[in-house]
Amino acid sequence: MQKKLIKVHPSDNVAVALVNLKAGEVIKFENEEIEVVSDVKAKHKIALSDFYAGDKIKMYGVLVGKANSSILKGDVLTIANVKHESAKVTQKTDTIGWNIPNVEQWKDRTFMGYHREDGQVGTANTWLFFPLVFCENKNIEKLRDIFERELLTKKLNSHQMLLRSLVNDSDDTLVQQPETAKVFENIDVKFITHPGGCGGIRQDSESLARLLAGYVKNPNVAGATVLSLGCQNLQIDIFNKALEAISPDNKKPVLMYEQQQMGTVDEMLTAIIKNSYAAIKEANNIERKPAPLSKLKIGLECGGSDGFSGISANPTLGYTSDMLVALGGTAILAEFPELCGVEQELVNRCETEASAERFLELMQAFEKSVVDAGSGFDMNPSPGNIKDGLITDAMKSAGAAKKGGTSPIVDVLDYGEYVTKPGLNLLCTPGNDVESTTAMVGSGANIVLFTTGLGTPTGNPITPVIKVSSNSELAAKMSDIIDVDTGDVIKGEKTIEEMAETMLNYIIDVASGTVTSKASLLNQDDFIPWKRGVSL
Structure with missing residues (x-):
C-alpha cells in the first residue's frame, strides 16, 4: 500500500501528502496517529504538531517559514497561515564533507561527442x-x-x-x-x-x-x-x-x-x-567520436515546480550531479532566488573561504536589488507553485537546491562568467526558467537537466534540454515534452539512486545523438538574456 505522508528530514515538523487526504481521516505515521483536520491535496504540507503564531516551520531540515496564526496538528499549511522566513547567514561555519557515490561501473563509459580544439566536447554541432x-x-x-x-x-x-x-x-x-x-x-x-x-x-x-x-x-x-x-x-x-x-x-x-x-x-x-x-x-x-563522461557539463534547472519536485525529480538530479562530479565532470547550479534559506549549507560546502564570501556577496546584492525594486525573494513562488504546495520561497528553495546534490562547491560565478573548474559550480542567475537556462548554456553547459512538476516546454537553441517530471501524471498528460519520469520515486517503486542511474544513461544517449530530447524535437529554441540594469 502506498504511503500517504513523507517527512523529508528527521528534524522536520511538517510532512508532505503523497495522496489526497480527507478531513477526519486518521493516518498512522511514525508510530502515532494523526487526524486530518481539513482536506489536504497531494503535494501540500500537513502539520505534525500544533503551531502557534510565530512558531518556526522546518522542512528539508531548514527553516522554511513561520506560522502566521495557530495551526492544529493534522491541518494543512497555506499562504494564509504560513509566511516566508529563512535563516540569516553571515559566514562559513563548518566544512561539509560528502559521501562520494560508487561510480565504478561508469568509469569506462563514454559518449559520442564533437571534439573541439580547446579540449571541450560538444553534445551537438x-x-x-x-x-x-x-x-x-x-x-x-x-x-x-x-x-x-x-x-x-x-x-x-x-x-x-x-x-x-x-x-x-x-x-x-x-x-x-x-x-x-x-x-x-x-x-x-x-x-x-x-x-x-x-x-x-x-x-x-x-x-x-x-x-x-x-x-x-x-x-x-x-x-x-x-x-x-x-x-x-x-x-x-x-x-x-x-x-x-x-x-x-x-x-x-x-x-x-x-x-x-x-x-x-x-x-x-x-x-x-x-x-x-x-x-x-x-x-x-566534424564527426562524433568517443569522449569520457568527464567532458559533460550539465546545467541543473527547475521550472513549473510542484510539491513533489523536491522529493523526486530534484534529488534525482542531485544524485546524478554527484555521480558526474565523481567521474570528473561538471555541474552548474543556478537560480539564486531559489537558494534563499539554504545558504548556510551551500556556504559550508564551498571549498574555499573566497568562494563562500563571493556566494554571500552575490546573494545579498541580488536580494538588495530586488528589495530596492519594491519586491523581495518572498515573492518568488508563482501561482502555479503555490497551487501545488510550494507556499514560501524558502520551502521552494529548499527543494530546488536538491538539484545540486551534496558534492563540494568548487567555484562561484557571476552571470556571464564561463565555467573553468570541474565539479559543482554555483552561477548567479534569476529564477526565471529561460533566463537561467540561457545563462547556464552561456557558461558552458552542453546538457541541461530541467525538472518540472506542472509542465514547461522550455528549450535552448544549442544545448539539449532534458525534461524530468516529478510525477507520473504529468508525464502521461504532457508526454510530448517529458523525457524522464521520476514518479516511481513518489510511488515507492524506485529509489533516488536507481532513478539517477536511469537519468545518467539517458544523458549519455542524448549527448551521443542517439536520442533527441523532446524540447529539441519541438524546436523549443528559447533565449532570454538577463537584463540587470535600466533602459535609458
Missing part, C-alpha cells in the same frame, strides 16, 4: 546566427527562413495542414507531405534574436557581450555568423574583447557583418549567405 543588437533581428529572421527552407528537414505540420484544409474548404490536404532530406548530416543551423544591445546602460551591453561570447565558446557550437548594425552600444570590438577574455586562443570561425558598412540589405545578405554556407559545409566534416 551547431552553426549559430545571432545579432549584437535588436535592430538586426529582422535580418536574422530572414536568414532563418532562407537557411531552414534549404538546409533543414521541413514539412508542413498537422496544424499547418489543418489551416490549409480550412482555407481550401477541403479535407484533401490533410495528408502529410513527405519529409525532404537534410543537406548536411553533422551540422545544425540555429538562430538567436534578442531585445538587447542598445538603449540600456553600458553594463547591460557588456553583460550581453559576455553571454554571446559564451555561446560561441560553448562546445556545442562549431562557429557563428554575427550581425551588427554599427551605431549600437554593443560594438563589435566589445564582443571581440569578451570572446578573447574567455577564449584567448579561439579557433572557431566567427563571421562578422556590419550593416552600416555594407550598403543595402540585399548586398549584406548575399555576402552572409555565401560565406556562411561555405563555413557550414566545412563544419559538417
Whole structure:
C-alpha cells in the first residue's frame, strides 16, 4: 500500500501528502496517529504538531517559514497561515564533507561527442546566427527562413495542414507531405534574436557581450555568423574583447557583418549567405567520436515546480550531479532566488573561504536589488507553485537546491562568467526558467537537466534540454515534452539512486545523438538574456 505522508528530514515538523487526504481521516505515521483536520491535496504540507503564531516551520531540515496564526496538528499549511522566513547567514561555519557515490561501473563509459580544439566536447554541432543588437533581428529572421527552407528537414505540420484544409474548404490536404532530406548530416543551423544591445546602460551591453561570447565558446557550437548594425552600444570590438577574455586562443570561425558598412540589405545578405554556407559545409566534416563522461557539463534547472519536485525529480538530479562530479565532470547550479534559506549549507560546502564570501556577496546584492525594486525573494513562488504546495520561497528553495546534490562547491560565478573548474559550480542567475537556462548554456553547459512538476516546454537553441517530471501524471498528460519520469520515486517503486542511474544513461544517449530530447524535437529554441540594469 502506498504511503500517504513523507517527512523529508528527521528534524522536520511538517510532512508532505503523497495522496489526497480527507478531513477526519486518521493516518498512522511514525508510530502515532494523526487526524486530518481539513482536506489536504497531494503535494501540500500537513502539520505534525500544533503551531502557534510565530512558531518556526522546518522542512528539508531548514527553516522554511513561520506560522502566521495557530495551526492544529493534522491541518494543512497555506499562504494564509504560513509566511516566508529563512535563516540569516553571515559566514562559513563548518566544512561539509560528502559521501562520494560508487561510480565504478561508469568509469569506462563514454559518449559520442564533437571534439573541439580547446579540449571541450560538444553534445551537438551547431552553426549559430545571432545579432549584437535588436535592430538586426529582422535580418536574422530572414536568414532563418532562407537557411531552414534549404538546409533543414521541413514539412508542413498537422496544424499547418489543418489551416490549409480550412482555407481550401477541403479535407484533401490533410495528408502529410513527405519529409525532404537534410543537406548536411553533422551540422545544425540555429538562430538567436534578442531585445538587447542598445538603449540600456553600458553594463547591460557588456553583460550581453559576455553571454554571446559564451555561446560561441560553448562546445556545442562549431562557429557563428554575427550581425551588427554599427551605431549600437554593443560594438563589435566589445564582443571581440569578451570572446578573447574567455577564449584567448579561439579557433572557431566567427563571421562578422556590419550593416552600416555594407550598403543595402540585399548586398549584406548575399555576402552572409555565401560565406556562411561555405563555413557550414566545412563544419559538417566534424564527426562524433568517443569522449569520457568527464567532458559533460550539465546545467541543473527547475521550472513549473510542484510539491513533489523536491522529493523526486530534484534529488534525482542531485544524485546524478554527484555521480558526474565523481567521474570528473561538471555541474552548474543556478537560480539564486531559489537558494534563499539554504545558504548556510551551500556556504559550508564551498571549498574555499573566497568562494563562500563571493556566494554571500552575490546573494545579498541580488536580494538588495530586488528589495530596492519594491519586491523581495518572498515573492518568488508563482501561482502555479503555490497551487501545488510550494507556499514560501524558502520551502521552494529548499527543494530546488536538491538539484545540486551534496558534492563540494568548487567555484562561484557571476552571470556571464564561463565555467573553468570541474565539479559543482554555483552561477548567479534569476529564477526565471529561460533566463537561467540561457545563462547556464552561456557558461558552458552542453546538457541541461530541467525538472518540472506542472509542465514547461522550455528549450535552448544549442544545448539539449532534458525534461524530468516529478510525477507520473504529468508525464502521461504532457508526454510530448517529458523525457524522464521520476514518479516511481513518489510511488515507492524506485529509489533516488536507481532513478539517477536511469537519468545518467539517458544523458549519455542524448549527448551521443542517439536520442533527441523532446524540447529539441519541438524546436523549443528559447533565449532570454538577463537584463540587470535600466533602459535609458
